[in-house]
Every structure is written in structure tokens, then in C-alpha cells.
Amino acid sequence: MSENKAATAGASLLPTYARYPLTLVKGEGSWLWDDTGKRYLDFMSGIAVTNLGHAPARIKEALVQQLDQLWHVSNLFHIPNQADAAKLLTDNSCGDAVFFCNSGAEANEAAIKLARRYQQLVQNNGRYEIITFEQSFHGRTLATLTATGQAKVKEGFAPLPEGFTYIPYNDFAALEGAVSDKTAAIMLEMVQAEGGIRPVDQIYIRQVAELCKREGILLIVDEIQTGIGRTGKLFAYEHFGIEPDIFTLAKGLGSGFPVGAMVAKEELREGFSAGSHGSTFGGTPIATAVVKATLETIVGDSLSARAAAQGEYLMSQLREKLAGSSFVKEVRGLGLLVGIECAGPVADVITAAQERGLLVITAGPNIVRLLPNLLVTNEEIDEAVSILVELLNAR
Numbered sequence: 001m002s003e004n005k006a007a008t009a010g011a012s013l014l015p016t017y018a019r020y021p022l023t024l025v026k027g028e029g030s031w032l033w034d035d036t037g038k039r040y041l042d043f044m045s046g047i048a049v050t051n052l053g054h055a056p057a058r059i060k061e062a063l064v065q066q067l068d069q070l071w072h073v074s075n076l077f078h079i080p081n082q083a084d085a086a087k088l089l090t091d092n093s094c095g096d097a098v099f100f101c102n103s104g105a106e107a108n109e110a111a112i113k114l115a116r117r118y119q120q121l122v123q124n125n126g127r128y129e130i131i132t133f134e135q136s137f138h139g140r141t142l143a144t145l146t147a148t149g150q151a152k153v154k155e156g157f158a159p160l161p162e163g164f165t166y167i168p169y170n171d172f173a174a175l176e177g178a179v180s181d182k183t184a185a186i187m188l189e190m191v192q193a194e195g196g197i198r199p200v201d202q203i204y205i206r207q208v209a210e211l212c213k214r215e216g217i218l219l220i221v222d223e224i225q226t227g228i229g230r231t232g233k234l235f236a237y238e239h240f241g242i243e244p245d246i247f248t249l250a251k252g253l254g255s256g257f258p259v260g261a262m263v264a265k266e267e268l269r270e271g272f273s274a275g276s277h278g279s280t281f282g283g284t285p286i287a288t289a290v291v292k293a294t295l296e297t298i299v300g301d302s303l304s305a306r307a308a309a310q311g312e313y314l315m316s317q318l319r320e321k322l323a324g325s326s327f328v329k330e331v332r333g334l335g336l337l338v339g340i341e342c343a344g345p346v347a348d349v350i351t352a353a354q355e356r357g358l359l360v361i362t363a364g365p366n367i368v369r370l371l372p373n374l375l376v377t378n379e380e381i382d383e384a385v386s387i388l389v390e391l392l393n394a395r
């Protein structure tokens with residue numbers, strides 16, 4: 001390899017990712033271009049991040065305006081954008097108080113810390129255990145990979161933090177059996193995304209919420225992939241008639257700018273005090289200018305409702321046109337978080353789609369995951385569906 005080739009292939013990077021042989025250099029709306037000028041229809045949105053498409057004008061304007069003003073000062077000072085962004089989150093959710101951080105794992109880490117500290121220092125009950133679910137995904141820090149219900153993310157990282165228990169998803173008897181006087185919180189996704197696009201059961205989640213209330217257990221909902229309009233509501237918990245005590249955000253929150261947040265109910269406020277948690281970059285003027293513009297756009301333009309409608313269209317088209325396939329087992333999802341479960345591995349479908357100019361990803365070995373942006377048009381959906389139908393019906 002020439003020196004230049006080695007640099008573009010990332011020879012100086014740690015091998016933490018299996019990368020496709022594609023270098024994307026430009027994006028606009030639902031479209032991406034690679035370094036040879038080839039165009040791709042983006043139905044993965046950087047894994048549910050660019051919910052407003054690539055380079056959305058209104059967000060860029062807010063970002064550029066803030067870049068001219070002030071980049072960083074530290075949380076030792078008041079940051080007006082941060083207060084405004086927090087108010088937008090609490091005005092549009094069941095939450096009352098927000099902590100900003102920089103990623104999903106950090107948001108979940110904050111949720112785990114707040115749940116334990118609230119139980120131990122406010123309720124004085126010594127509770128520490130967090131119940132999570134098989135096939136869940138909560139992040140890559142030591143606490144959040146421990147919370148994650150998948151063995152492969154934990155391999156080689158022992159010893160792991162104590163106080164996590166895993167149970168099957170959508171199984172209330174298993175939950176009742178796992179709860180004890182040490183249970184601080186139950187943490188789950190409303191649709192297990194990395195775990196295979198598996199929605200939580202309506203009746204089950206209500207039973208879980210009731211049990212939490214009755215037993216003084218905190219309900220933490222990980223909305224990192226499902227939040228910010230993706231599932232057809234601003235937050236996925238809204239579909240289920242429940243209110244979490246804490247929910248976490250990242251991915252779509254910054255339209256591609258790295259930012260995370262934990263949102264908690266009023267009672268939880270005293271779980272943290274000055275100095276008990278923090279982050280140098282959490283909620284900088286730049287990050288929260290982007291969060292403000294993102295939330296104003298999604299709420300102001302009713303993009304959650306649009307995601308619901310476009311998700312319905314996408315799923316109905318897929319179901320209709322894949323009805324005769326013996327390879328496709330099920331098309332399911334919520335809003336624009338969609339999975340096509342197949343009878344065998346789909347890795348080659350992903351790469352064949354790339355060759356045809358369509359970017360999609362997997363959610364486990366047998367599931368094609370579709371995550372278009374919330375502004376995706378019917379024509380773009382038709383184009384993606386026709387490529388996928390052709391590839392899947394040939395199997």
C-alpha cells in the first residue's frame with residue numbers, strides 16, 4: 001500500500017470497526033456521494049442520527065451563527081442555549097430536569113448514576129441493582145456495556161461493575177421474579193433496535209410501569225435510537241401510555257452534532273447536587289444551539305407525525321411487494337425504525353444494496369434495518385423499496 005492509500009484506509013486507527021469499502025464525502029438531504037462521485041440514497045442516517053437529513057439548512061444556520069458568537073466557556077457559567085434547549089425538552093416531554101452530555105453511553109451512564117444516588121442518598125434505602133433485558137443495547141462504557149444484555153460486547157472486559165441483572169424482554173413473570181428490595185431501577189428500550197427491531201408489548205410495559213410505581217423502582221427508558229421523532233412520536237414512550245422517571249437521548253438530538261441528554265422527573269432533581277456529576281463538554285453553547293434548532297424544527301414542523309405517516313407507507317409497500325418472498329419472514333417497526341426479518345443472514349443484501357446505490361444496515365445477522373430521515377419523500381421510499389424488493393425476492 002502506498003503511504004497515501006494507507007492513510008485513507010486508516011492504517012493508523014485501532015481496528016474497532018468493520019468498515020465497508022466506501023468513503024462518503026458529501027451529503028444533502030437523503031443523499032450521499034462517495035469519493036468517486038457515485039450517489040447513494042441514505043436509508044440509515046448514520047444510525048438514526050441525521051433525522052433531518054444531511055446538512056439541514058436551518059440547523060446549519062443556527063450552528064454557524066453560534067460559531068460566530070462563542071464556542072465554549074465551561075459549565076461553571078450559565079449557558080443560555082443550554083437552559084433553552086432543556087426547556088424545549090421538558091416542555092415537550094414528561095420530564096422536568098435535564099443533564100447534557102456528549103453521547104448515548106454517557107446519557108445512560110448518567111441515568112444509572114442518578115438512579116443509584118437517588119435511591120441511596122434521597123430514599124436512603126441502599127438500593128443499587130439495575131434490571132435490564134436480554135438483547136438490549138445501552139452503550140460501550142463499562143457500566144453501559146454491563147447494562148447491555150449481549151455477551152459479545154462484554155468479552156474481555158472483566159471485572160465488570162456489579163449490580164446488574166438481565167431478564168427476557170416482554171416477560172412479566174420473569175420481571176416479578178427478578179425484583180428485590182435491592183432493585184433501584186429497570187432500564188429498557190421501547191423498541192430494541194440493535195437487538196432486532198423488537199417493540200415492547202403494550203400491556204407488558206404498562207404492567208412494568210405500575211410495578212415500578214408500587215415498589216419505588218425507577219423506570220429508565222433508553223430513547224437514544226427511538227427518540228427525536230424517529231418512531232412517529234417525539235419520544236417512543238408516548239406510544240405506550242407510560243411516563244418514565246428518566247429517559248435518555250443522543251443520536252438524533254443534534255442532527256449529526258455529537259450531543260446527549262438525560263431527562264428526569266422532578267422528584268429525581270435532588271438525586272444530584274453540585275459536584276456529584278458533570279462533563280466538560282456537556283451542553284456547550286454550540287451543541288445546545290444545535291439541539292434547540294433541531295427540537296424547534298421537529299416540533300414546529302410536526303415531523304414526528306410525518307415519520308409516522310412515512311413509516312406506514314414504507315412498511316405497507318414492503319409488506320405488499322415482499323408478500324411472495326420465502327426469504328422474508330416479517331416486516332415490522334414503529335414509524336421510521338423499520339426491520340425486515342429474513343430467514344438467513346443479510347450481510348450480502350446490505351452490500352448488494354450499496355452497489356445499487358442504497359445504504360441500509362443490519363439489526364442482528366438476519367434483519368435489514370431501515371432508518372431514513374424524517375423528511376424522506378414517497379419517491380425516495382419507492383426507490384429504496386424497489387431495490388430491496390428486487391434483492392430480497394431474488395433470494
Ligand SMILES: *Cc1c(COP(=O)(O)O)cnc(C)c1O
Nearest residue numbers: 103104105137138139224225250
Ligand atoms: C446508539 C445507542 C446507544 C449508545 O450511544 P453512543 O452515542 O454510541 O454512546 C445506547 N442505547 C441505544 C438504544 C443506542 O441505539
